[in-house]
């Protein structure tokens with residue numbers, strides 16, 4: 451068994467490490483999943499030891515790594531990844547299985563430090579038919595002043611962040627891949643996770659559709675436990691495929707054929723990666739589903755939406771920024787769960803942060819229409835240098851990010867929010883039309899009740915009065931343009947109904963007339979016509 455050795459991290463990143471790299475445990479686990487993806491694993495299994503959360507494990511069936519490689523990483527390469535030749539998305543950046551490589555900084559694995567003081571790593575490396583086991587103890591450098599070293603103070607020297615030791619173990623071809631066991635969890639994480647179970651002690655279901663059902667019922671993930679939130683974040687962030695039926699119900703969505711083809715291809719590409727992530731027995735998928743089927747509504751009244759293409763390639767200071775993906779606009783109905791509202795950026799299929807409901811600070815007063823929007827911006831080229839080291843946010847001054855925001859904002863302003871406005875007006879008009887139709891039907895049935903079934907309603911602008919009853923032809927003839935009617939539309943309608951009551955009561959003998967008139971007014975009121 452070897453002795454403990456120092457882990458060395460290039461000082462250029464330590465300032466960031468000490469500031470705490472990841473926003474949430476999901477961020478740290480996302481890094482392990484990304485490494486498994488890069489290692490061509492087809493399955494990653496994560497366990498959390500729910501509900502105590504005291505041991506977190508992550509096992510993949512990827513290529514594994516050699517003991518020498520691991521030693522090199524720990525002593526020289528943290529902060530210096532050698533995975534990619536170039537990071538501009540050019541050729542050569544694919545794994546053996548043809549997946550676009552995610553890692554490029556050489557710091558992701560260290561993110562586990564966010565959730566534990568110590569972890570073990572076991573790797574069975576297929577190529578050398580060799581295996582090793584390492585223990586990694588991490589210094590408590592987060593937020594501690596003495597470890598915060600800015601680039602100006604110590605420019606080049608590597609810094610110790612903890613210790614590690616390695617021992618070779620027997621190679622087992624059935625265990626090819628990498629297994630990470632995080633124990634001695636940080637209490638901040640464990641306590642918070644356990645506490646949040648008090649209100650929502652639900653374990654995960656075994657089916658992803660059940661998981662989504664609970665979330666849709668709750669309408670947001672926020673109201674569930676930290677644990678559920680972490681699982682949700684992973685399902686959004688990881689390079690997973692969409693659900694089998696796809697993210698879009700094409701019958702309910704207006705879309706250009708070209709965009710539809712692209713989105714079908716995108717879903718297919720993700721499927722070809724054959725990458726499965728299972729957490730505590732639950733196999734994850736991307737949670738997107740548009741429009742959401744509402745079982746309370748009849749088929750004809752289900753929500754509809756429209757898709758807008760994001761295809762764009764621009765040069766920013768000589769570097770290409772290439773985008774694809776979609777923005778989905780749901781007509782007059784907020785997207786649910788609320789965690790899907792807004793826009794999400796993906797670089798190499800991995801989500802950066804979460805959906806931004808403020809649409810990257812879109813310069814308009816937030817309106818409910820913002821909630822009708824859900825989009826995924828796939829960055830095909832560029833933007834990577836704008837990433838902050840947490841890989842969950844961007845440096846907003848970076849020219850690529852500034853450009854991306856500009857492109858998205860003009861699309862929102864020139865097309866999407868305009869369409870949202872049109873959709874709203876169309877819907878209001880439709881509602882109004884339905885209401886008119888309903889009133890007409892009620893009126894007809896009242897008239898038939900009073901005058902008999904052979905009476906019909908007609909309209910003519912040739913007569914002087916708003917309404918006459920032609921007893922020869924069995925017609926009730928209306929003139930909505932009559933000068934005897936008031937100008938206001940709603941008052942005109944009201945007077946028309948009173949005119950009906952008046953004209954019908956004129957047909958009965960004089961001594962019954964007054965009673966008839968009031969009785970009709972009362973019937974009209976009861977049917978909601980007045």
Ligand SMILES: Nc1ncnc2c1ncn2[C@@H]1O[C@H](COP(=O)(O)OP(=O)(O)OP(=O)(O)O)[C@@H](O)[C@H]1O
Nearest residue numbers: 485486489514515531553554555556557558559628
């Ligand atoms: N699950 C794994 N399977 C095989 N090799 C791995 C695995 N996890 C890490 N490695 C090796 O360890 C190295 C360091 O991983 P780490 O996540 O810290 O950096 P990276 O993936 O190269 O870059 P990034 O910081 O952008 O993720 C990787 O480059 C890879 O060689």
Ligand SMILES: [Mg+2]
Nearest residue numbers: 485553558559
């Ligand atoms: Mg990585």
